[in-house]
Amino acid sequence: xxxxxxxxxxxxxxxxxxxxxxxxxxxxxxxxxxxxxxxxxxxxxxxxxxxxxxxxxxxxxxxxxxxxxxxxxxxxxxxxxxxxxxxxxxxxxxxxxxxxxxxxxxxxxxxxxxxxxxxxxxxxxxxxxxxxxxxxxxxxxxxxxxxxxxxxxxxxxxxxxxxxxxxxxxxxxxxxxxxxxxxxxxxxxxxxxxxxxxxxxxxxxxxxxxxxxxxxxxxxxxxxxxxxxxxxxxxxxxxxxxxxxxxxxxxxxxxxxxxxxxxxxxxxxxxxxxxxxxxxxxxxxxxxxxxxxxxxxxxxxxxxxxxxxxxxxxxxxxxxxxxxxxxx
Numbered sequence: 001x002x003x004x005x006x007x008x009x010x011x012x013x014x015x016x017x018x019x020x021x022x023x024x025x026x027x028x029x030x031x032x033x034x035x036x037x038x039x040x041x042x043x044x045x046x047x048x049x050x051x052x053x054x055x056x057x058x059x060x061x062x063x064x065x066x067x068x069x070x071x072x073x074x075x076x077x078x079x080x081x082x083x084x085x086x087x088x089x090x091x092x093x094x095x096x097x098x099x100x101x102x103x104x105x106x107x108x109x110x111x112x113x114x115x116x117x118x119x120x121x122x123x124x125x126x127x128x129x130x131x132x133x134x135x136x137x138x139x140x141x142x143x144x145x146x147x148x149x150x151x152x153x154x155x156x157x158x159x160x161x162x163x164x165x166x167x168x169x170x171x172x173x174x175x176x177x178x179x180x181x182x183x184x185x186x187x188x189x190x191x192x193x194x195x196x197x198x199x200x201x202x203x204x205x206x207x208x209x210x211x212x213x214x215x216x217x218x219x220x221x222x223x224x225x226x227x228x229x230x231x232x233x234x235x236x237x238x239x240x241x242x243x244x245x246x247x248x249x250x251x252x253x254x255x256x257x258x259x260x261x262x263x264x265x266x267x268x269x270x271x272x273x274x275x276x277x278x279x280x281x282x283x284x285x286x287x288x289x290x291x292x293x294x295x296x297x298x299x300x301x302x303x304x305x306x307x308x309x310x311x312x313x314x315x316x317x318x319x320x321x322x323x324x325x326x327x328x
Contacts, residue, residue: 003098006058009049012309022100030071036122037064037096039324061096063126081111085125086271107272114287123299123323127159128286134266138237139213143168151217155323161187162295187296200228218242235262298323
């Protein structure tokens with residue numbers, strides 16, 4: 001099969017298209033013919049050496065959609081449309097930048113009842129499965145609540161806005177640029193706040209009692225300010241690090257964390273584990289809602305398989321609004 005291989009860290013040119021063997025599925029795996037895959041910042045970090053040294057050739061990619069080639073256990077039938085995400089892809093096994101992928105069965109979701117194209121489907125798995133973990137599992141969102149999405153023009157942020165709105169929440173979304181407000185309203189935001197670095201006062205002006213929950217996509221650099229938007233017994237979940245900072249300096253548990261508020265983080269590495277079986281995920285529902293037009297599409301642009309390097313350059317330029325997808 002043809003696959004992109006990273007043999008040493010570097011820029012987009014480090015992605016080398018190679019012919020490599022396709023491994024057969026073992027007892028706990030499913031072999032998939034990849035039809036399309038979404039692109040993620042984590043893949044650019046791997047390629048650039050920000051996730052450790054490249055000591056052996058690596059096939060990047062943490063999500064894909066396609067058709068089942070073979071499932072030794074017979075859980076999924078040959079030709080069935082499925083999605084997959086995480087489960088060690090690009091780390092302990094080859095990733096999805098390939099014509100075929102062999103993945104853990106626990107990280108496969110059936111997508112049989114949807115009319116969406118492969119490109120549209122490929123925009124869903126990693127974003128919406130992560131949002132499921134952050135909003136449902138960590139924040140326990142409920143219809144009628146108010147949610148703040150900090151960093152809403154990222155693919156994760158857009159998914160959070162669309163998902164929360166479809167679930168019956170009021171959504172406040174932030175962006176650094178006023179010209180992005182229209183996109184956020186289109187996806188489902190009820191109010192958009194231009195983020196100058198401090199938004200707590202603006203959020204409190206809109207919701208004096210404070211929001212029920214907040215999703216922090218920017219990360220450590222804005223977390224203190226995000227926490228100040230919460231009502232008593234409100235909660236914030238950290239799901240992204242767009243701001244670049246990995247550490248909170250001198251975080252004071254009594255002063256920086258208001259009374260009766262909750263702070264948590266969610267990583268998509270939990271997907272497919274016993275704590276988060278994908279059989280419980282809402283991905284099929286999301287696909288149906290998107291196909292029916294009740295949820296906005298996240299798809300921003302589709303690339304051909306031979307144009308992956310260009311796509312990586314676009315991600316790193318921070319000019320991509322929405323999900324970038326590669327179609328095979």
